[in-house]
Amino acid sequence: MLTPPEQFGIVEPGLYRSDTLHPSHFPFIRSLNIKTAILLTPELPSRAMSNFFEENQIRLIDLALGSWKNNNNNTTGDAQGNGSNNNNGSGSNPNQGESNFSTMVTSSIPVAPFHTSWWKPLSEELIKDGLEMILDAKNYPIIVMDTSGIHEIGTFMGCLRRLQHWNFSSIIVEYRAYAGNKARYVNEQFIELFDIDWITLPESLPNWWIEQEEMWHEEEEERELQLQQEREARANERQQELNAAASLALTLSNNPS
Known part of the structure; x- marks a missing residue:
């Protein structure tokens, strides 16, 4: 029996949203043939989820931590691009044997710790980079996740709906449908004020x-x-x-x- 995550939803064809995945959800997620998984919260995925992504050749993009994780062993392991994955210069890897993911820090996304101003649920840079990723057809199918499946992802998808020319009332209806009594006015305010003109559309849509x-x-x-x-x-x-x-x-x- 396939069990979807509690906050799972279909945003658009090939674009999904979800809260944190657990092993019981893996068969369902596997059936979607996901190519790219995007995390919006600044925390490391569980070992089980990381292993699942690796085994199924799913690229994990951890936006909030400012890092990309790939199944590409030729990817650089640090911001200098020297190909090393060392933490202490000794050539040892404390995670060796657990995962073959390599990490590359992206220059356009702030490196952890993840900072926003007091009222912002997400940074504008994270929203910009994330939206440009989910508008790139080369990344499909895509699943976007956060811890709760409500706050960060609700704000993120609300900004996408703005970009899709939805009227604001419809955007808030969708946001509250997922958030229920956990809806936050600050998230709705962020969606309303986000500058969609900042988004650069990819060539492959x-x-x-x-x-x-x-x-x-x-x-x-x-x-x-x-x-x-x-x-x-x-x-x-x-x-x-x-x-x-x-x-x-x-x-x-x-x-x-």
Whole structure:
């Protein structure tokens, strides 16, 4: 029997959200053929989850810790890119035998400890990098996770919905559907204030994004055409009123009482 995580959800085709995975969830997650897993909370995954990702060739991207974990043994092991995975320069690896994941610190994401200002559930940099990753078709299928499946991920997906041109009321309805009585106003405020113009779209976009953007542009063109027609109708009505007033004035001037 396949058991999904408690806070599992389908965001878009090939894009999923979830709370922390446990061994009972692994068969279900395996059935999704996940290629990339993105963590939003600054904590290391359990050994069981790390092993599961490794065994199933799933790339683990730990955004909050500012690191990428791959099954690529040629990936650099430190920020200098020297190919070493040493912690003390001795060539030993304290995790040797537990996992073959190598780690590369990304320059665009703040390295742990994970800092945000007092009111922000996530940093703008993390949201930007994460959204650009889930909009890159080369990373699909993708699962995005946080510890609870509510707060960080709810904020993150709310920013995605902003980018998808959802109205804010619909975004909050979706956020609260997952959060329930744990909803936080600060998360909703972050979603509302996040600057979506900061996002750079990848060259390779998923099909669902392309289709939705085409539909949105068509709807925008239809709305603009409708507005133009309404403006022209109002202008015609106004012109008719002016013509009628001028005609009345001419009639009165030709027929003084």
